[in-house]
Amino acid sequence: MELFIEVFSKLGNGFIIALLLFALTLILAIPLGLVMCFCTMSKFKPLSLFSKLIVWVLRGTPLMLQVFAIFYLPGLLKLFVWPQMNTGWVWFDNTFSTRFIAALVAFAINYAAYFSEIYRGGIESIPKGQYEAGQVLGLTKKQVFFKIVLLQVIKRIIPPMSNEIITLIKDTALANTIAVYELIFEAKEFMTVDGLIWPLFVAGGFYLVFVGLLTILFGRLEKKLDYFKA
Amino acid sequence: MKKIISLILTAVILCTLFISCDTAKSDVQSVKDAGKLVVGVTVYPPMDYLDDNGEWTGFDAELAQQFAETLGVNCQIVIIKWDNKVAELNSNQIDLIWNGMTASDELGEKIDFSVSYAKNAQVAVVKKGSTLTADGVKDAKIAVENGSAGATVAEETVKGTNINKVGAMVDALNEVLAGTSDVAIIDITMAQSVVGKGVYADLEILDGASYGDEIFAVGLRKGSDLKAELDAFLKAKYADGTMTALAEKYNVGLNTDALK
Structure with a gap:
């Protein structure tokens, strides 16, 4: 029983780290993806080519490698060392360790690349006629985008976005390659230190329950936007 | 106007790639x-x-x-x-x-x-009652910690034919416990400290299988x-x-x- 409590409290701590990584990645990647998307769609060739190159690299190499590179390369190339939080508040300093920050940066950039392509698909799926109709009605380009196009785009990108977001919560496990103490890291510590394998499956249960909640949430969101039927 | 913004954005992205500061x-x-x-x-x-x-x-x-x-x-x-x-x-x-x-x-x-x-030295750890002998380690399924001295011993001294490289020495012991490997090659310091006790009660150090002085x-x-x-x-x-x-x-x- 005591062991059970210990396993659950340690896995709980790991899950909090995983959730923080998940939430902060989304907060950073959703707007960053939009910026990348506009860069890719820009009519200014060097910018669009450059951002296409970035998206290619980010989508074309394993996330695990990117996490590794972002954490170790700056120090190895003598560029900079990831700053250590020093607020004196132990929980905060330990949670947002250099390892966590590096993983967060890697995740945010990687997911922004995927999001940018989803946004692009959504924006380009709106028929040209709508822009022309807006122009005829005397709306500016800005007005057409924010008042007519954007809401339809949001509705269209929700299914692919929910797919990516569900993948993200499981991808947080990759942070354990640089020893971020997230859920899988904690579960594996039970395996290496105590020779217990079942905590790993309990950890799987944590992900499963959370993905279940996300699925219900996105289902409701899709229903709510149903009145937009084209 | 748009072109200027685009140019600035490009410049900013390029600059961030070349940030450098002195850490010497x-x-x-x-x-x-x-x-x-x-x-x-x-x-x-x-x-x-x-x-x-x-x-x-x-x-x-x-x-x-x-x-x-x-x-x-x-x-x-x-x-x-x-x-x-x-x-x-x-x-x-x-x-x-x-x-x-x-x-x-x-x-x-x-x-x-x-x-x-x-x-330090490396030793072979097996399940209690295993029929494996020191000579047989070569052909058994060997678990070692990736990048450890045990891994070098398994490859170069024992010349094992079936080596599983895992993340840590305890993982190597777990492999033996779970039966996914026959023998683990780990440090004698650690083997003496954990083998035969607690969750590793069913394991023992194999007689005559000690390698290298480190x-x-x-x-x-x-x-x-x-x-x-x-x-x-x-x-x-x-x-x-x-x-x-x-x-x-x-x-x-x-x-x-x-x-x-």
């Missing part, structure tokens, strides 16, 4: 400036492990804490991935690797070692000026008997010749 400071100075000595470890009894209160303890952990004290800084022990130990050190994430590390020539090309403080040392960045301080510290702790007492407490074999 002496190790002793930067440790003292930071007020802490960061020591990279894995959970590896009896050298580094957590006690019942979740505090770091063990032969290496106690020495590391004392060394930090002599420098007048705090000791921060962090768990690293053993595969990444050289990258951790060279990217300034940690200052020392102090984890019963075997000082091999191969590793010595990439990092510096302190004076050696302990002796030495343990602390790992430092190449050319680090911490080495002089660390060597003096280790020798002083041997001279005043502290290390001998620790060695008895944790059942570690000191490398007395090097420490004199």
